[in-house]
Amino acid sequence: MLKIENLKTYYGNIQALKGINIEISEGEIVTLIGANGAGKTTTLMSISGVVPPRSGKISFNGKDITGIAPDAIVPLGIIQVPEGRRIFPDLTITENLDMGAFLRKDDAGIKRDMDYVFNLFPILAERRSQRGGTLSGGEQQMLAISRALMAKPKLLLLDEPSLGLAPILVQLIFDIIKKINKEQKTTVFLVEQNANMALKTAHKGYVMETGRITMADTCANLLKNDEVRKAYLGI
Amino acid sequence: MNSTYFIELFLGGLTRGSIYALIALGYTMVYGIIQLINFAHGEIYMIGAFTALIVSGALAFTGLDPVIIFLISAVVAIVFSAAYGVTMEKIAYKPLRKAPRLSALISAIGMSMFLQNYVLLAQTSDFQPFPDLIPDLKFLKPIENIMNTTQFIILATTAVVMVLFTLLIKYTKIGKAMRATAQDKIMAQLVGININKVIMVTFLIGSSTAAIGGILISSHVGQINFYIGFIAGIKAFVAAVLGGIGSVPGAVLGSFVLGLTESFGTGYISSDYEDVFAFGFLIIILIFKPSGILGKPTKKKV
Numbered sequence: 001m002l003k004i005e006n007l008k009t010y011y012g013n014i015q016a017l018k019g020i021n022i023e024i025s026e027g028e029i030v031t032l033i034g035a036n037g038a039g040k041t042t043t044l045m046s047i048s049g050v051v052p053p054r055s056g057k058i059s060f061n062g063k064d065i066t067g068i069a070p071d072a073i074v075p076l077g078i079i080q081v082p083e084g085r086r087i088f089p090d091l092t093i094t095e096n097l098d099m100g101a102f103l104r105k106d107d108a109g110i111k112r113d114m115d116y117v118f119n120l121f122p123i124l125a126e127r128r129s130q131r132g133g134t135l136s137g138g139e140q141q142m143l144a145i146s147r148a149l150m151a152k153p154k155l156l157l158l159d160e161p162s163l164g165l166a167p168i169l170v171q172l173i174f175d176i177i178k179k180i181n182k183e184q185k186t187t188v189f190l191v192e193q194n195a196n197m198a199l200k201t202a203h204k205g206y207v208m209e210t211g212r213i214t215m216a217d218t219c220a221n222l223l224k225n226d227e228v229r230k231a232y233l234g235i
Numbered sequence: 236m237n238s239t240y241f242i243e244l245f246l247g248g249l250t251r252g253s254i255y256a257l258i259a260l261g262y263t264m265v266y267g268i269i270q271l272i273n274f275a276h277g278e279i280y281m282i283g284a285f286t287a288l289i290v291s292g293a294l295a296f297t298g299l300d301p302v303i304i305f306l307i308s309a310v311v312a313i314v315f316s317a318a319y320g321v322t323m324e325k326i327a328y329k330p331l332r333k334a335p336r337l338s339a340l341i342s343a344i345g346m347s348m349f350l351q352n353y354v355l356l357a358q359t360s361d362f363q364p365f366p367d368l369i370p371d372l373k374f375l376k377p378i379e380n381i382m383n384t385t386q387f388i389i390l391a392t393t394a395v396v397m398v399l400f401t402l403l404i405k406y407t408k409i410g411k412a413m414r415a416t417a418q419d420k421i422m423a424q425l426v427g428i429n430i431n432k433v434i435m436v437t438f439l440i441g442s443s444t445a446a447i448g449g450i451l452i453s454s455h456v457g458q459i460n461f462y463i464g465f466i467a468g469i470k471a472f473v474a475a476v477l478g479g480i481g482s483v484p485g486a487v488l489g490s491f492v493l494g495l496t497e498s499f500g501t502g503y504i505s506s507d508y509e510d511v512f513a514f515g516f517l518i519i520i521l522i523f524k525p526s527g528i529l530g531k532p533t534k535k536k537v
Contacts, residue, residue: 048425074427086422088415099415102408103427151426 277468479530
């Protein structure tokens with residue numbers, strides 16, 4: 001579904017991605033784990049078109065999407081839930097969800113999807129006219145995921161959804177990710193520092209270190225791998 | 236101190252405030268979205284007034300009803316000014332989007348000087364009479380010594396513009412996209428908002444309201460020259476800062492507060508100190524509330 005070939009991205013003169021290759025098949029949950037500053041967020045921002053790569057190729061369902069603008073990526077169904085959730089603080093919950101559906105014109109479908117996410121996270125329905133900035137971290141994460149779902153994602157990019165959340169909420173968020181993958185048949189690309197949770201949730205995993213992919217395998221194998229266990233699982 | 240004089244000053248203050256508000260909207264919207272003080276914004280207001288003057292002059296020979304001439308000139312002036320605003324953004328600010336903020340600010344000052352001098356060359360530095368096209372409204376006859384027709388039209392038009400503007404920002408898709416872009420540009424892109432389009436619309440709307448202000452005040456004062464935009468622009472900028480730059484209700488509130496301060500100050504103390512009241516009041520407010528009346532305190536990340 002998504003294929004990244006030899007991708008190189010720079011911030012000024014600093015090379016953040018040093019030629020990475022990633023492949024995601026339809027229906028999978030694929031995870032990318034690694035330490036802070038490894039280039040995980042840059043990878044997602046390159047896919048979304050916010051940080052255009054200098055060289056390499058990103059293709060989606062066979063179509064070359066390298067370097068095209070973010071507002072041209074979104075209608076393809078590649079939707080990102082960015083790090084830190086980035087809720088519009090002065091828009092209400094409903095308005096935040098409306099923004100998620102910004103490029104859609106099917107009002108009936110939008111209404112249906114809004115009911116779906118309110119069903120998924122009843123707390124959001126209760127607070128629908130509250131401003132996004134007044135929500136707790138967990139609620140904001142729920143809203144961020146809901147906003148992405150409003151765009152009808154085919155490929156959902158999640159950047160550190162567990163960051164700063166209490167363990168019970170982390171569990172809830174990961175359960176929801178699995179549910180979305182199963183019920184909506186949405187392919188998920190999950191970037192995480194919480195390697196333990198990520199590897200238990202995903203089917204396939206990539207390990208990233210300072211701009212390079214150092215390992216790629218099924219999650220079952222990665223969980224057994226000594227290096228991964230030592231460096232990322234703390235066992 | 237008599238009450239008629241007070242009411243007269245009060246209405247005078249509201250009139251001034253209305254004009255400031257129509258200009259300040261553009262300042263605060265542009266600042267909210269691209270964090271730029273668009274110093275050339277006052278020039279758009281001046282260009283609106285001149286376009287209306289030229290169009291109404293050309294139409295004077297057609298023998299049309301003055302009100303029709305006024306409305307046609309106003310519409311042409313608004314379209315023209317909006318085109319100026321959008322073009323200005325394209326050539327002077329867009330190429331500097333990723334440059335340090337100071338570069339764009341200097342570009343704005345340059346744009347302001349360019350437009351002023353361009354009108355100076357085309358129209359000379361003399362004050363030009365602005366035609367009186369609006370017939371006196373009959374129902375204002377009994378109170379014409381405290382409020383005249385143009386004043387009434389300024390207040391009424393401003394009220395309508397503000398209501399339409401609020402509805403636009405609050406309920407339409409482009410309005411929500413503008414707010415979203417002002418709050419988080421990267422996230423706005425991630426939901427598929429074309430921020431270039433949003434910025435263009437912002438300049439379009441801001442320039443249109445400024446042009447409305449320019450046309451209205453010219454019919455009220457009766458004469459214009461190339462310099463009116465600079466002075467009005469600075470005052471509207473003060474109003475936007477007073478209210479809290481970046482905040483739309485703040486800009487409107489700041490404009491009326493400023494208009495009333497000037498009006499009462501000149502009326503009761505001395506008309507020589509008009510600008511002293513404006514800037515003095517600004518300084519006092521900024522001492523106690525540096526982010527302006529309705530501005531949000533800037534958060535510093537440690």
